[in-house]
Amino acid sequence: MQTVQDIPALRAAIRGWRTQGQTVGFVPTMGNLHAGHQSLIKLARARTERVVASVFVNPTQFGPNEDFDRYPRTLAQDQAALAESECDLLFAPEVATIYPFGAAHSVSVRVPRITDELEGAHRPGHFDGMATVVCKLFNLVQPDVAVFGQKDFQQLKVVERMVRDLGLPLKVMAAPILRAEDGLALSSRNQYLSAEERARAPLIHDTLQKMRELLAQGHPWQAIEQTAAARLQRAGFVPDYVVIRRAEDLAEPADGESDGLIALVAARLGNTRLIDNLLFD
Numbered sequence: 487m488q489t490v491q492d493i494p495a496l497r498a499a500i501r502g503w504r505t506q507g508q509t510v511g512f513v514p515t516m517g518n519l520h521a522g523h524q525s526l527i528k529l530a531r532a533r534t535e536r537v538v539a540s541v542f543v544n545p546t547q548f549g550p551n552e553d554f555d556r557y558p559r560t561l562a563q564d565q566a567a568l569a570e571s572e573c574d575l576l577f578a579p580e581v582a583t584i585y586p587f588g589a590a591h592s593v594s595v596r597v598p599r600i601t602d603e604l605e606g607a608h609r610p611g612h613f614d615g616m617a618t619v620v621c622k623l624f625n626l627v628q629p630d631v632a633v634f635g636q637k638d639f640q641q642l643k644v645v646e647r648m649v650r651d652l653g654l655p656l657k658v659m660a661a662p663i664l665r666a667e668d669g670l671a672l673s674s675r676n677q678y679l680s681a682e683e684r685a686r687a688p689l690i691h692d693t694l695q696k697m698r699e700l701l702a703q704g705h706p707w708q709a710i711e712q713t714a715a716a717r718l719q720r721a722g723f724v725p726d727y728v729v730i731r732r733a734e735d736l737a738e739p740a741d742g743e744s745d746g747l748i749a750l751v752a753a754r755l756g757n758t759r760l761i762d763n764l765l766f767d
Contacts, residue, residue: 487569489576493626496577500538500627508535512629512656514620517541518558519567522664522672526633527571529661533631539568540577540623546589546615558674577627584622595621597644597651600736604750605640605761608726616641617648624649629656637663637671639750639763643736663762665691671762678758687760689721690751694764697730697749701766707739707747714751723753733765 490496500510511530515523519541530537541564548554561578568576585592594614600606601613624632634642646658664672669691670684679687693714700710707730715728732739733748750763 487565487573487576489565489578491578491580492583493579496538496575496626499575500536503536509630510534510627511537511631511633512623512627513537513539513573513633514623515539515541515564516543516557516674517564518560518674519564520672520674522635522637524567524571525664526635526661527568527573529659530631530633531572533633533659534629536574537572538575538577538627538629539573540579540627542577542579542584542619542623544584544615544619545581546585546592546618547612548615549609549611552609553675553678558677577623584619592618594618595648597648600640600647601644604727604729604731604736605752608752613641613644617644620645621648621652621654624654624656631657631659633659633661635661635663636765637673637762639733639748640736671760673760675758675760678756680756683756683758686721686723687755689718689723690753690760690762691764693717693728694749694751694762697728698764698766701730701744701747706741707743714749718751718753723755726752726754726759728753 488499503510511534513526513530527537527539543557545554565576595617596614597617606613634645636642642660649658668688670688697710697714711728711730715725718725728751730747730749733746739747747766748763752761
């Protein structure tokens, strides 16, 4: 696997593949990779002939009181994981490469409406920073396919809408959530949890499953949200949101609506913020 940090080297490698008629898959990450990330690489590998991954901890999608400074940076470990997953090229740029005029003076991409609630409401500016860096990376890599995990479901929907609205010539693919045996969604932030918190954390997935069961039994979605939030609070979580939404656009469902829905949770456990979701069958 080749690792490059500058744009000319990235483009030269991709240009070489293109002259051979090869398709390119892309997996953007912030590094500190785990098995969930590797599953994204493997999905891209199954759909395209060459795979590029990026490792870039993007400063513009972190708020002033978030964990940008302590976010784990493990490039050597990430290189080994990507090579094991048969990634062809790792793009690991410096901040100045992505933001040549400085992050505060960058061109910004905003995807309206879908970014205003849930994560967007609790992390102001997060999706603007995410959409901006993803758009920049798409422009640099120019992939045929880009793979995103469903754990960050709202992020996936924002990227899909941005690609469609801007007419970008690529396909966005969603990869299923990879979980530990006890149901906890894999995340780089799980390592922040203490042993006691880690033992409690799977209650989020269990609560999502119960929300699905209650909806199937005919309970109104508003009551299910309240019950689920109270259950997490009793267990020591501090929820930002516990909601049921339409999976297509994250809008509130109509009363009695049961098809095409998703439950989403964001909650703090100690000093760690966890997110998860569950699509309803």
